[in-house]
Amino acid sequence: MIGLNDIEMVFGQGTSDENHVLNNLSLKINKGDFITIIGSNGAGKSTLFNVISGKYSPSFGQVFFNGADVTPFAEYKRAKWVGRIFQDPLLGTAGNMSLEHNMVITHKKGFKGLRVSLNRENREFFKKELVQLDMNLENRLKDNVGNLSGGQRQALTLLMTVLSRPELLLLDEHTAALDPKNASKVLELTDKFISQYKLTAMMVTHNMQQAIDYGNRLLMLDGGEVIFDVSGEMKKNLTVEALVKKFHEIRKTSFKSDEALLT
Amino acid sequence: MLEGILVEGLIYGIMALGVFITFRILDFPDLSVDGTFPMGAAIMASGITSGLPPMVALLIAFIGGYIAGMVTAIIHNRLKVPSLLAGILTMTMLWSVNIRILGNKANLPLLRVETMLSRYLDGWGSLLPREWSLLVYFLIVALLIKFLLDYFFKTDLGLTMGAMGQNEQMIIAQGINPRTLKILGVGLSNGLVATSGAFAAQYQGFADVNLGQGIVVTGLAMVMMGEFLLKSNKIGWLTLRVIIGAILYKAIMYFGRFYGYYINLTPNDLRLITGLLIIGALAFTKLKGSPKWKGKLSSTFKSFSKTGGTQ
Incomplete structure (x- = not known):
């Protein structure tokens, strides 16, 4: 279980540009949750992920992993439990290296020694895993990752991330930079892996319908706060119109010109 | 003449x-090389003149270079300064350290001292003419180092280092501290440079504190010339082309030195030529990477990300 306790994130503290991006945000993420997160630009979605993954350390508040306070832990230390996929497909892989070398690096977390672990047995394992992507990548182990398309690269990143079975999977609009066909493919794979390996996941999306269709829990962020947290049956019965209405009710304003939210 | 070029190419290839x-x-990008090359030479020279076995002196030279490289990486990591500045700091400090190592002198001759080379030349090396047996010697040394490096960059640690250079975020995501990798990697690099300096001192018969001036630019020119010749992403080819680039560079410099006077070149112009070689290589790579040359592939990629952006 992962918990956030009264997280405050202030940028430029004490200057005229002081910006409160997260305000007293508390959150309990239960094991097995697949949470979708929506919110307009500047709502604090990415900052929330940065605080959880350890890229930023919060101005106030604590982050708990399985009851242990991990707030002072650097990003690379928390990475043992957290897997994160970014919008940019280039960030998850090393483009100038072959597929199999990329997978050697990512199939087990932690510091690597002077062993050569790329052998026939491992190659077979990688192939077996790559078959799941259904992109014919299992026959391209020696190819440079840079030669793959954006969609293939992101699917590979997804596979490599779930290979180490992270306790928490953070998906930061990971399909937003892909064309619609690849985006839905990667999203399907994401859903498949999460249920197959019983992963706990959080997914930021700009697409309300996606947020409703996927996952068992939905968070709406605005002004650095969670303004709406719904799960179970209630989430299943949500519609985009109902979500928009809900936002009006809570905020008594309309979405900040963010028409993309309504698609 | 040819043997000389090859021998120098192999020594500087390391x-x-x-x-x-x-x-x-x-x-x-690390500039400490300008300090660690003469450091290797200095440790070797003062080591064997004070009676250390040459192999031990060589090992100390490697370790000395390694530690100096670690210092550069630590300055970069801890003080968050750019690697270039960290390297310049180490390089500058090493100048003083190197004079200390040489016993408060700017240079130390190695005449009438037994070096690894003189021992070899008196033994097995006497079977061939001097320059040719040196060529055999350095061919073995350079290839040995090359193959060890090839192996290292195939290990899990080596692969991780390679990935870090391309994508630091990926390494962080694997739960690995990129700082540790930088310390290990920059150390290894400077260990090799110091080893090269140690061999250079024995070959030339002296160690000099100014031996390293501009060496990083020389090294870069060698790396770039190699890149012209061979295209590959296999580590075995990458290291091979560095050595070939080094030999080619030494050949160009040789001809510059011996035939340059026809066009009024002096040895003092060689650094200008080195710089121009690098600029030429950079310009060529840039030209090759421009949209006009890359053609279709890059334009499809651009439209690709455009559709993604408006989604």
């Missing part, structure tokens, strides 16, 4: 391999 590690694999 240094170029070090430069290749920082500039090309780790993406950590």
Whole structure:
């Protein structure tokens, strides 16, 4: 279980540009949750992920992993439990290296020694895993990752991330930079892996319908706060119109010109 | 003449391999090389003149270079300064350290002292003419180092270092501290450079504190010339082309030195030529990467990300 306790994130503290991006945000993420997160630009979605993954350390508040306070832990230390996929497909892989070398690096977390672990047995394992992507990548182990398309690269990143079975999977609009066909493919794979390996996941999306269709829990962020947290049956019965209405009710304003939210 | 070029190319090729590690694999442009090359020479020279077995002196030279490289990486990591500044700091400090190592002198001759080379030349090496047996010797040394490096960059640790140079975020995501990798990698690079300096001192018969001036640029020119010749992403080819680039560079410099006077060149112009070689290589790579040359592939990629952006 992962918990956030009264997280405050202030940028430029004490200057005229002081910006409160997260305000007293508390959150309990239960094991097995697949949470979708929506919110307009500047709502604090990415900052929330940065605080959880350890890229930023919060101005106030604590982050708990399985009851242990991990707030002072650097990003690379928390990475043992957290897997994160970014919008940019280039960030998850090393483009100038072959597929199999990329997978050697990512199939087990932690510091690597002077062993050569790329052998026939491992190659077979990688192939077996790559078959799941259904992109014919299992026959391209020696190819440079840079030669793959954006969609293939992101699917590979997804596979490599779930290979180490992270306790928490953070998906930061990971399909937003892909064309619609690849985006839905990667999203399907994401859903498949999460249920197959019983992963706990959080997914930021700009697409309300996606947020409703996927996952068992939905968070709406605005002004650095969670303004709406719904799960179970209630989430299943949500519609985009109902979500928009809900936002009006809570905020008594309309979405900040963010028409993309309504698609 | 040919043997001389090859021998020098192989000795400096070891240094170029070090430069290749920082500039090309780790993406950590490191200038400490200008200090660690003469440091290797200084440790070797003062080591054997004070009676250490040459092999031990060589090992100390490697370790000395390694530690100096670690210092550069630690300055970069801890004080968050750019790698270039960290390297310049180490390089500057090493100048004083090197004079200390040489016993408060700017140079130390190695005449009438037994070096690894003189021992070899008196033994097995006497079977061939001097220059040719030196060529055999350095061919073995350079290839041995090359193959060890090839093996290292195939290990899990080596692969991780390679990935870090391309994508630091990926390494962080694996739960690995990129700082540790930088310390290990920049250390290794400078260890090789110092080893190269140690051999250079024995070959030339002296160690000089100014031996390293401009060596990083020389190394970079060697790396870039190699890149012209061979295209590959296989580590075995990458290291091989560095050594070939080093030999080619030495050949060009040789001809510049011996035939340059026809067009009024002096040895003092060689640094200008080195710089121009690098600029030429950079310009060529840029031209090759421009949209006009790349053609279709890049334009499809651009439209690709455009559709993604408006989604």
